[in-house]
Amino acid sequence: xxGIIFSIIAGASMSIQGVMNxxxxxxxxxxxxxxxxxxxxxxxxxxxxxxxGNGSIRGIADVNKLYLTIAESLNxxxxxxxxxxxGDDYTYVSFANNVFFGANSSVLTREGQAxxxxxxxAIAPAAGGIEQVNIMSHTAKVTDNSQINPQIIRKDRxxxxxxxxxxxxxxxxxxxxxxEKLVDISYGEYRPIADNSTEEGRIKNxxxxxxxxxxxxxxxxxxxxxxxxxxxxxxxxxxxxxxxSQSSSQGGETVPADTEAPVDxxxxxxxxxxxxxxxEMQNTSE
Numbered sequence: 001x002x003g004i005i006f007s008i009i010a011g012a013s014m015s016i017q018g019v020m021n022x023x024x025x026x027x028x029x030x031x032x033x034x035x036x037x038x039x040x041x042x043x044x045x046x047x048x049x050x051x052x053g054n055g056s057i058r059g060i061a062d063v064n065k066l067y068l069t070i071a072e073s074l075n076x077x078x079x080x081x082x083x084x085x086x087g088d089d090y091t092y093v094s095f096a097n098n099v100f101f102g103a104n105s106s107v108l109t110r111e112g113q114a115x116x117x118x119x120x121x122a123i124a125p126a127a128g129g130i131e132q133v134n135i136m137s138h139t140a141k142v143t144d145n146s147q148i149n150p151q152i153i154r155k156d157r158x159x160x161x162x163x164x165x166x167x168x169x170x171x172x173x174x175x176x177x178x179x180e181k182l183v184d185i186s187y188g189e190y191r192p193i194a195d196n197s198t199e200e201g202r203i204k205n206x207x208x209x210x211x212x213x214x215x216x217x218x219x220x221x222x223x224x225x226x227x228x229x230x231x232x233x234x235x236x237x238x239x240x241x242x243x244x245s246q247s248s249s250q251g252g253e254t255v256p257a258d259t260e261a262p263v264d265x266x267x268x269x270x271x272x273x274x275x276x277x278x279x280e281m282q283n284t285s286e
Contacts, residue, residue, distance in 0.1 A: 063129035063214050066091050066122075071239035072246060073122035079115055080243035085234050089217035092225060093119070097138075097163075097206035106162035108170060116167065120174040123212065127177055132219070134183050134211040135171070137164035140202035141189040160186035167208060191222055 067086035070093060074082050079099065085092040100112030108116070123130070137160045143152070161184075168184035171177065194201035213219060228234060 063091070063126040063212075066126045066212070067237060067239065069125070070119065070122045071241055073118050074115070074241045075243060076245045077115060077118040078243045079118075079241050082241040084239045084241070085229060086237035087225070087228060087234055089214045090225075091210075091212040092229075093210040093212075095208045096203070097208060100167065100208055101163055104159065106159055106166055108166050113170060116170050117174065119210075120171055120176045124176045129215055130177065130181065130212050131215045131217060132181050132183060132213045133171070133177055134185055134209075134213070134219075135164050135168045136185045136187060136191075136209040136211065136222070137161070137167070138187050138191055138205055138207050138209070139189045140205040141192070141196040142202065156188045157186065160188040163208065187222075193226065 064086070067084045070091070071082075071084045074084070079095075081096060082099070083092075083094040095115070099115055100108055102109060123133075139156050139160050143149075164184035164186045168182050172179050172182055189196070189205070192201075192205045193207075194204035196202055196205060211222075211225070229238075
């Protein structure tokens with residue numbers, strides 16, 4: 001309904017502009033009339049933007065080079081094999097799961113907090129151009145019956161949800177992105193990017209991903225983004241970190257001394273490392 005109303009208003013405005021151009025052109029000339037009318041519209045648009053706009057002009061420029069800023073910051077912090085991709089209207093970042101969590105744990109490690117702190121500082125300059133940040137947690141399928149065993153299903157789902165929530169909470173505490181823009185999503189084992197039948201594939205599947213959508217971007221199904229990555233469309237704007245600065249020898253920043261590690265409630269890991277746990281539950285999600 002809003003689209004129809006705006007269309008009607010736009011059509012009426014264009015009609016009025018056409019009449020003004022014609023009448024004014026008869027008096028001062030066609031080119032002079034166009035310059036006057038278009039210039040006035042431009043000035044009014046600037047006034048409206050500065051008075052009512054809630055974005056950031058600088059953020060529009062910063063968001064296009066955000067992937068380079070993130071990659072360089074992670075390199076300086078010594079983070080290896082993080083993938084950073086710049087798409088048409090988004091920035092994608094993927095970390096191996098062990099960067100943030102231990103096996104079968106939903107507690108952010110001290111090292112994981114340091115990486116998130118670095119990540120938060122890197123995206124801060126472009127925050128005004130970011131509409132939403134999706135924080136996505138993935139586990140790996142280890143046993144064939146992981147999708148039918150109630151205990152394993154529960155463990156996998158809760159572990160994945162707790163991990164994405166912990167990352168989201170930590171980022172929110174950094175006060176870089178507005179809380180309403182942070183979305184934590186848990187996929188569990190159901191969005192694999194590699195073969196779960198091999199240990200190498202399972203390691204790749206255990207990951208934490210960030211999808212930073214530009215202002216005005218339309219969110220799509222995650223598999224659509226994966227198809228774009230595999231197609232090589234953004235090969236020229238893809239960086240895989242090597243854990244070493246590409247522009248300087250300075251080391252990355254550490255987490256402030258007052259940043260405390262969260263207390264493990266054990267909710268997501270109940271029974272995961274209990275000596276009495278069923279054998280098939282050991283390392284089913286990690």
